[in-house]
Amino acid sequence: MAIIHPKLSQLRLSPLNQRRVKPSAVEAMADDIEAHGLLQNLVAYEDDGLLWIFAGGRRYRALKILAKRKRIKSSDTFPVELRTKEEAIELSLAENFQREDMHPADSIRAFAALRDTGMDAEEIAARFGQAVSFVYKMLRLSALAPALIDLIAKDQLSLEAARALTLTDDHDQQTKVCKAANGHAHTIRRMLTTEKVDTTSGAFLFVGRDAYEAKGGTITIDLFSQGAEGFADDPELVRELAEEKLDALADEYRTIGWHEVRAALERPYDLYMKASMYPATREPTEAETERLAAIDAEIEAIAAAEGEDNERIDPLTDERDAITEGLRAFNREQVAVGGVALWVAHDGSLGKSFYRAKAEPKPKASHDGPIPLYGNSLFADLTRIKTRIVQEAIAADPALALDIVLDSLAGQLLHGAHSYQMALEVQAKAVATDVPDELMATSDVRSVEDMMATRFAAIPAEGRLEAIRTMTAEDKAALLAGLVAMTVDGTVFAGGSPGQRHHHFEQIARASGVDIASRWTAPIGLFDKMRRAAMIDLLREEVGAPSAENCATIKKKADLAVNVSERLPARWLPAPMRIGVFDRAEREPEDFDADMGEDGGEQEDMTDEELA
Template sequence: MTAIAKPRKKNVVSGASITSTAPNKPEAQTTSAEDPASGRDMLVPLDKLAISPSNVRKVHHEEGLIELAALIESQGLLQRLSIVADTDGRFDVVAGGRRLRAMQMLAATGHWPKDQPIECKLYAQGQAVQVSLAENSGRQGMHPADQMEAFRRLVEDGLSVAQVAGRFGVSPLTVERRLKLARLAPRFIDLYRADEIEPDQLQALALIDDPAAQEALWDGLSPYDRSAWRIRNAVTEKACSADSRLARFVGLDTYEAEGGSVRRDLFSSPEDLSGVYLDNPTMLQTLAMDKLRGVEMIVKEEGWSWVACSLEADTSAWRRHGRERQSEREPTPEEAESIERLAAEQRKHAEAYDRHQDEGDPDADDYELIEQQLCEALDLADESLMAARAVLQHWAPAQLARAGALVRLDHRGEIVIERGLVRPEDGKATPREAGDATRPDAEAVEPASTRAEFSEKLMRDLTAHRTAALQAALLQNPQVALAALVHRMSETVFSLYGSGDDIVKVAVRVTSDGTFAEEASEYGDSPAATLLGEAETMWGDRLPGNPEALFRWLLAQPQETLLDLLAYCTARSVNAIAARTRTTANHSDALAQALGVDMADWWVPTAGRYLGHVSKTKALEAVREATGVDATQATAGMKKPDLVSYCAAKLEGTRWVPAPLRPCLVSSGLPEAEADD
């Protein structure tokens, strides 16, 4: 043990007596160590020490004792125990009980002898309580930031992570985590000391290795939107979790062996793959597809007319395909005999089970045991018979020539092979297959031969604004949001799909502000952006910060709060962004109609949002529709920027919106006469 520097005069306890080991020099009599009020330094065997009843600290915590014991073993006892003499030759510790328990732990595990001499300071019995109170009052533990920097200095001085862990009684992972935080930009360490940043925010920032990039991300976020979740999401937005189905399918080792970069969150559980981020999702998808194609080649050898493979877990694109049933060939005489024998055995067990159910005594001690045995025998007979009959199932040559197979991944990342699929064009089309109007994923669009009135880019721009308006209106109307959510669930459960009815993406796939900012011109200045941003900030402040607490928090909320949150989450799932002009009403129109959404309240035809993206003719057409005035002559000879400014001024305050943003009334579903009534 590396002991502290010893005073010039030390008393050593031997049994119940105290003897001086220092020379009896005159100056020793006048040192503070000899002053009864300040205590007297001495060495006491460990097995002579016990916690005093006068020790004011009555609540003892076991946490950190191992760490403290390791510190004392490697560094020595850096602070003496305060003791008073007992009547039986032993000594009571009035201050330092936790240190005493840590040293007793060292003795119990064989690291120290039981009579290890311990640095103590002896006080008079009458001082016990005040000494204990003085040492335990006003104590403040080391700030974690100081420990982080201390660990970093030790490693920089040449100690390994394992050595630091051993000396301070912590795990190597704990040291690595402290070092990770210590390497953050100094600015964040200062913020941590000033209690201006939370530990979970530091942990999220630690996902970035470059201190300059850490600061750039922090400064790029709104001061009101720097939660740990937001930081982590910004860092890993384009990454893929190792717990995703693609990553599980490919395997983390395979991905890394191919050179894929990985970002690990040291602060998540080592067993939690969701804390491992794969930074190259494109490579991951390529590896997954290569692996899936290997299975595809094996399935092709079965003789199918076609084999496709897909990484998508959603099978909606394959709903129009028909399905063939396997044919059953004639059994050979031996197979027929075996099947008949197994069928007879199955009937025998079934009859025995039924007889026990009808005639057995339920009050008998062995009734349930016999029932279980009969049930197990019947199950085994059923399985044997099914296995014998399954051998007869096969795909006939005609089926192989007509049908195909799909090799895909399910939501767990496991391979699913669906055989016997018949493409609509290869089989007899049913009325449902013949028209696009009943397809769940079909949209009524203009015929391909017709020139679109609006460009695809402009259509996405306009419908992005409309989607944002629908979201903002939904969060203000929980009742409609609830109806929209239940509608989406019902159509999924009961397969009641309609054209365009899947705009509420209940999966839930969030249509975020980032999407709107990319698709919708000047989105940040729109009323919808303001409302959605305020709601996001409000819920971000109200919800607990960690996933484990979220469900408990929800359980404690009144229904009104849950409905408001449901409205927000449902609103954020809506995605009605489209690239083509709609020719018939769909569910987004029904939703807009139910919400009373007037896009004139949410969108104005500025140069950046509309006029600068259309031709002069379309811009003048907008003015004519809005004002009834044909400005063709008045704008003759104007350059495009001047004409745009002119039209923007004319349209100001008119509440004009282009056709894609106008309401498309949805039929009530009633007969015409009843609807009129």
């Protein structure tokens, strides 16, 4: 390690200098050197007769500026500390971290270069006084496509967006998504995680990281997170493991002898309708009575002598609580008529509810209770699609639209019906029929709201009445039909049950004459959203037991979904989408109020078998 004084003409900026993005304030440094001289030497290594500056790049650039200003000459000499080329990367990075903050792109490249020399994240962090998590994130960013790192260097791609792009290792996909999202971090993150499961989701927490990885599941770490959170790359595996764990827990209750046991990933939509059941309390045994009295006496003595907050009291209190809790349990009579519902809560814990099960025997012999074929949210989506198709038919039939309005008004004003019991509520509120794109992959049905916005875009907000009065009778009829259609609602919301309003909707759907099967066919996305057991049950009902048993051997759920889709008959529709599924026997108007509970919610529901 020696100090030499070469000419400025002998110096070059080393390609090993880890600061490649041009630093700021070089002009100001040139002014300072002109006024005070070079206060700190440069650091270089020798190669091919030239000296390559790898530490002190800003000072070297400032000297070149002074040469252009004719303040110094290329033949002037300057102090340079001579080092070996092998030391260049490490010393350059150390020198730059101690001075002006390096550009993120330079840091990314520098850490990658150190990793390539054999140093791991912990060694790099210790050597340069950085947090291991910071170094790890820089190394993750170094795996981005080189073109994207170049964009970071040009300040054309933010670090937030770059972190989001690390959710995939595919360089081509990184580049395409970055371009499609226009560099917006949240859009990139959403596009790259549509087929992944958040590791903070209830299902993943319920399964557990160890169990998931033990089955070969992989996780993509999210650089937005503070710890090791990210996304599970195999959502099907997460779901299968969660269902297996739920089934095992359900079997424990079946072994005890509960009359009905239901296990599903989502909370059952009809629990609110079932009478809750609570553990019975028994009298303590003689030994338990004596121990409780002894505990109370000991706690009282300690509190009197040493104070009520003495730590010796805590274990005694815990023992007392344990004995008391043991006095509460479901007895044989309760178990014989009771039901247990198990599901996965949002925090990953086991949701649990005990209720009095229905007395009638269950048709399925394979387990203790019928499991609805369609989950809550899927059931709601299917009825939304049905609503959209019926709305389309109403929008094309002005005469029917007028009849629907008259029926709703007459029902409320002449017969005392409530607005919420009608498929059309006379109020200015459009009914949303948005569903996931994968459920509409086989249909070209558009929302009536979109069609109306296009056809009647010329109607002004100011002077609307005058514009409507000048419309032709045909346009007025079309406007009426479209507006009425937008308010007709046959959706059975997640967690709800069909009621009088849905019966009224069925009447409207039948009057429209619409053929649901001609406007929508079941896409693969429908079966992807169903449980494995539900698909097998569906196949057994629609095609027969041999076909169901054959498909039950298919291991991958995605393959099972394809097989079920191909085996179902042409023009098959899920039960919630069939016209007439929510029909009820006609009743007198005065019976309407009998449907209502104290909170105004509909009490009647259809059986699980009818919904399936």
